[in-house]
Amino acid sequence: MQHVKIPQDRIGVLIGEGGETMREIESKAEVRLDIDSENGSVAVETIGDPVLGLKGPDIVRAIGRGFPPEAALRLLEDEIMLFDLVDIDAAARNKTDMKRKKGRLIGEGGRTRELMEELTGADVVIYGSTLGIIGAPREVEVVRSAAEMLLDGAPHGSVYSFLEEKHNEMKHQGMEYHQFSGEQS
Known part of the structure; x- marks a missing residue:
């Protein structure tokens, strides 16, 4: 138990x-x-x-x-599906910094979080002081890397390029990407 x-x-x-x-x-x-x-x-x-x-x-x-x-x-759905958490608070110096970092992960109008989902096929939720990820190992790894880049202060454009690149790699490697995201090939 x-x-x-x-x-x-x-x-x-x-x-x-x-x-x-x-x-x-x-x-x-x-x-x-x-x-x-x-x-x-x-x-x-x-x-x-x-x-x-x-x-x-x-x-x-x-x-x-x-x-x-x-x-x-x-x-x-599959035994390889994972749940992972990124601790936003651990990357923040204080409450103000925490809010700023959380805002960077969410993006304007939620766009950054949505892009993480769209380009990886993982589910991404920002709640309290954590960013949660549900997906296949590679999807979770890419979202975690993107989140850590943003928390370290990387420009959004660089992170979006990183996500695009990983999205294309995953498609190219023939991962069961579409099966997880529900997209049509």
Whole structure:
């Protein structure tokens, strides 16, 4: 059994209307969730396939870090799917710097975050002091690199060029990129 702590304001999303989301996670990941809505603690117990059960805590963590349940459940699509977090706070000197760095990752009107998703096929969410990524290993790696470049102060144009280049490499290498992003080849 694993224990995951999620923010209070995400518990309702994890449970879902009438417990619907919680039941869907339990059924698809073959786990049992024991949610303490007082303190945000979630006990995740594997009750079926142990490999699926290993994804249970990450699904709960992903929802806790701002992902909609549908995106978090993508972790079950394939055993190589990953959930990763970039700690924005660790790269910031103070609260003002934290806000600025978070703004750089989001971009004007959310454009930078959207480009990370479009050009990699990963799901990207910025919530609190973290940037969350769900995708195949290469997708996650590219988003993490782009985020770290922005946090280190790289110009947006350079990061966009980097994302374009990696997007073309992934397409060229014949990765199952389109399968993950839902695009047509």
